Amino acid sequence: MFIFDGLDESRLPLDFCSNPKCCEVTEPASVDVLLTNLIEGNLLPSALLWITTRPAAANQIPPECVGQVTEIRGFNDPQKDEYFRKRISDENLASRTITHLKSSRSLYIMCHIPVFCWISATVVESTSQQLGIDHESKESEVEMPRTLTQMYTRFLIIQTSIKHVKYTDREETDEEVIFKLGKLAFQQLEKGNLIFYEEDLKECGIDITEASVYSGVCTQIFREEAGLYQGKVFSFVHLSIQEFLAALYVFLCFSNRERNMADQRQTSQLSALFRAPTLHDLLKTAVDLALYSTNGHLDLFLRFLLGLSLASNQNLLKDLLPQSSSQSESSEQTVQYVKQKIRDQSSSDRRINLFYCLNELNHHAVVEGIDRHSGALYVDMLLPGEWKTVIFTFKMSEEQLAEFDLQKFIKTPENDQTELLSPDEVLQKLLPVATISTSARLKGCDLTERSCSYLASALNSHSSSLRELHLSENKLLDSGMELLCPALSNQNCKLEELWLYDCKLTEKSCSYLASALTAHSSSLTLLDLGGNNLDSGVKLLCSALCHQHCKLEELQLNGCNLTEESCSYLASALTSHSSSLRLLNLCDNILISKSAVEPLCALVKDSRCTLEKLQWSESGKRRELRQMT
Helix, strand or coil: CEEEECHHHCCCCCCCCCCCCCCCCCCCCCHHHHHHHHHHCCCCCCCCEEEECCHHHHCCCCHHHCCCCCCCCCCCHHHHHHHHHHHCCCHHHHHHHHHHHHHCHHHHHHCCCHHHHHHHHHHHHHHHHHHCCCCCCCHHHHHCCCCHHHHHHHHHHHHHHHHHHHCCCCCCCHHHHHHHHHHHHHHHHHHCCCCECHHHHHHCCCCHHHHHHHHHHCCCCEEEEECCCCCEEEEECCHHHHHHHHHHHHHHHHHCCCCCHHHHCCCCCCHHHHHCCCHHHHHHHHHHHHHHCCCCCCHHHHHHHHHHCCHHHHHHHCCCCCCCCCCCCCCHHHHHHHHHHHHHCCCHHHHHHHHHHHHHCCCCHHHCCECCCCCCECCCCCCHHHHHHHHHHHHHCCCCCCEEEHHHHCCCCCCCCCCCCCHHHHHHHCHHHHHCCCEEECCCCCCCHHHHHHHHHHHHCCCCCCCEEECCCCCCHHHHHHHHHHHHCCCCCCCCEEECCCCCCCHHHHHHHHHHHCCCCCCCCEEECCCCCCHHHHHHHHHHHCCCCCCCCEEECCCCCCCHHHHHHHHHHHCCCCCCCCEEECCCCCCCCHHHHHHHHHHHHCCCCCCCEEEEEECCEEEEEECCC
8 A cells, every 4th residue: 555645745747648657666767657657557556545635636636546535524513613612711702703703604614624713713812802802792793803814814913913022033024024925825826835845935035044933923824844855844834824825925016016026027827916007907817817727726815815905904904014005996896807707607616716705805795685584585586507696695694594495496487598407406506505404395396316315415414404304296216215315324414304205115215214214323203205105115114113213203104005914013113112103194095994003093092102193094084093191
């Protein structure tokens, strides 16, 4: 086995197209050639390779060479809250920090990155101390950052103030230090480098002997590590800090053109930024360059640069960068340009990042279509070009959506020639909306088994809030249940009610459901299987009802073509001390006689049995028996 840890930190080109083929272990070759041939399987084909890397570098590897991909997602929502409660000693401040971050959805999403949690906690604590406001007061929340740019700007100010305490004898001004660090961050970001060497620092005017001081200038922003065989190597604590300083460097160059002309005379790929005549042209160019990037490495850089264009963020920096001229210009022109680019994009990732860019520009028109009390969306008809708008709107909403109804989004627009998506495709596009809802109504939407795979993925997500899932009157088939049921056993799944009336299921689906119901992490309390031809499959469900992990309290089996034998299985299961069932519906099963129901009726009358309500049909009429208390 070969383990390549941090492939993105390597400066090797990894040219899979041009590198020569190498099959012999005794044949001399460069490290780059060895790597590409190992990955392609030409060299030591039986060897196993394990590579850790960022997504941008992973895209360099041909897909056919990849056997398995694992994504490290960072903190889930409960872990985010746990971090702040452990990191911030004051309980009131920790609670207010969590509440504030949740109110700004874009910041809370970023908290899946542990370093961002640390940055946020540092900023919140420092801001509270500076304002001198009692932690129990809510006034300080007004001053808390609501955008990514505000958060990182405040963090830079805090770290620079620490430098004044530690290194009072430094001759360089804050602006000079930040400019050099920003130049290093920008140049290395453009090259795609996260690790820097001594020559990189020298090129930016950073004295190698002063490197340790530069580590203290921004304290924990910048670090140095002892690399293997190559002396000292350097990096920023996190890529987002590098991207922020790179954006700040570009903005400083633009704001101080005459003083920074030498830095503007470069012929790099991003040199167009330094030739922009106006602030709007600068931002417009940055948007285009970010969209042109094949691996999205300028996405966060763009968000920071747009945020720095606001006068409010420039005011935050005025004490730190007194020589920088302010650039106040209406952002409306830039907002309209970003909106146009959103409409033009086919890539969902690019569209989402552009929406976040609007957030950095303090433009929140995208969320004004939400009724914050009911969660209703003020759009009657959505065309394919607007899917991501909807998703982002709900993601940015402060209120959790109570119910998601797919029927609202699959209406056929009149007199429209746009090729419509299938209901399965519509659900796939809007799955993030359904996932953050507590109830998803997908009844009678012409969904197929394809949707079951999408829903399984959503239920497996740690961010899923779904408690109710209504799938009745869709042709899901047994194959769909085979895809969906494993998710019901996942520890992240919080689903409590599952409605599957008339989904063309058979006894085969009962085996999948029985397995899910007996899982230790299963949380299902209601299961509706009415209108399906289950027949002997009830025997499998009954075995699940006896299981100690089964939490089912309501079971709908109306119109399932059940026989009298099914009643005997149910009676046996309900006498088990492990059964939790309280309601059982056997209506519209014409093969079940009155005598077959009698044992179940006896159980309802027995106060020692959990069954409290029994529904069945007799002579074409529905009957109901309740346990007397």
